[in-house]
Amino acid sequence: MRDPKKKLTDSEVKTILERTPMTERLEDFERQEMKEAFLEAVRTSSYSSTPLTPHFVRRIPYWVGVGGVIAACAILFFFAWSNMGKTPWSGDEGIQPTRENSDFDGRAYFKRDADSPKSATAEIDETTTGVQSSDRVRVNRVPWESLCGPRSIWVAAARLGVNLDLNEIIESCDMSEKGCSMWDLKRAIEPLGFTAKGMRLDPDSLFDLESPAILLVNGNHFCCIDPTESSEDGRIRYYDPPITATWVSKDEIQRKWNGEALVLERQKKTPKQGPSLKLDTAFNDLGMVTDKSAETGYFPIHNEGDSPLEILELNHSCGCIEAEATLNPIPPGESALVVAKMALQGFDGIRSEMIEVVTNDPQNPSEVIVLQAEHKRTLVLST
Incomplete structure (x- = not known):
């Protein structure tokens, strides 16, 4: 056994420090003093009554509060987003159709009939058609100005020989206060016995159509044209209910229309027995x-x-x-x-x-x- 009073060499000190924990190099009385000092500090500390719980457990209330705030913000954002209008191509399963699997050009249009002369707030009833309304109406909180899409659908269907219920069209379009998209109009009319094809046309092709079409004009308004009605000077019939029909030329159409059209046709049916x-x-x-x-x-x-x-x-x-x-x-x-x-x-x-x-x-x-x-x-x- 080495004499404790004998001086150690530097290499021996280094070896001892590298292999021996600090507490083992302390004398027994020094370790006892450190223990008593620690216990005294715990007894006199203001936190001595606090349970010694893990840190992540003590943080649980904090994270619960943060999660609640995030959830509330997400709910508010969802409702705000749902009222901002229709998104392009809102398909039945929530999947946006692509250009490859649809004949439509993929753009969505919002409409607002800022030029409508109507200015009251009467309610619409079950017998109201697309041309009947003595006053401005609100259907399911949708203002009359935003109904130019369903009204154009009504006119196009009526020009093809079918008098639809305007309320049914509005419900099928899933209207919001900002109106609906051309894709919504396509989805609304096809289950009612029609085919609706989205096309991009020039004025010459538009005037050569053999059935009515719905156009987006001035960037935010739907109307209906019927090229099967033409005047002697080559103009066609232009419908923008509740305003009565007018005649429109190619130049007039070209100034306010950028080429998108929804062309409607009646679906062919098999001949029936008896009178039809x-x-x-x-x-x-x-x-x-x-x-x-x-x-x-x-x-x-x-x-x-x-x-x-x-x-x-x-x-x-x-x-x-x-x-x-x-x-x-x-x-x-x-x-x-x-x-x-x-x-x-x-x-x-x-x-x-x-x-x-x-x-x-x-x-x-x-x-x-x-x-x-x-x-x-x-x-x-x-x-």
Whole structure:
């Protein structure tokens, strides 16, 4: 055993320090003093009553609070985002369709009819059509100005011979306060017996279409055009309800339209047994007329069945309109006209009247047709 008083060499000290823990190099009395000092510090400390729990356990309330704040922010962000309008291509499963698997061009459009002359807040009822509303309406908290998409759908379908319920179209479009997208319009109309193709066209191709189309004009507004109606100077019919129809030229279209169109067609159906009613159009807007005592609209009607089609009744919405069929009954494969004459004498403004065509078609016993015109009287000042 080494004499403790004998001086150690530097190498021996280094060896001892490298292999021996600090507490083992202390004398017994020094270790005892350190222990007592530690216990005394614990007894006198303000934290002596605090349980000796792990650090991560003591932080649990903090992280719970942070998580709650994050969850609340996420919920608020979700509701705010859901009210900001429609996202492009909101498919049924929430998956955005691609250009490869769709005939649509992929852009989404929001509309706001800033130029609408309507300014009241009446409620819309179940019988309201796309052209009937004496005042501004709100449907499911959607302002009237944001309904130009569903109204254009209604006009296009009516021009193809089907009078739809505007409320049903609005619900199918999943409207928000900012309106809806052209993709929403496509999804809304196709289950109702139509095909809707998104196209990019030039004015010449647009004017050559053989069916109505919905256009986005001025960057934020939907309207309907029907190239099957044309004037002698080459203009086509332009619909922007509740304003009455007007004529529009290629130059006028080109100035406010950037080429996107949703072209509608009726889906073809197999011939039915018995009489079968089909209308070429269910909506005839005569536009602006001046100083007329009456105005007449024509509605072609076809029998696509294999037995005679009888027109049983022509019910009018008011006594100001008269209607009659040019042929009754209508033989299989033949056509006739429902001629409607609407009185305008003494009337100033837009007049829109309905006629219910009741037939012996067992599957489609009645159809509603609409005749509309805006009459303007010339003021004569007597001297």
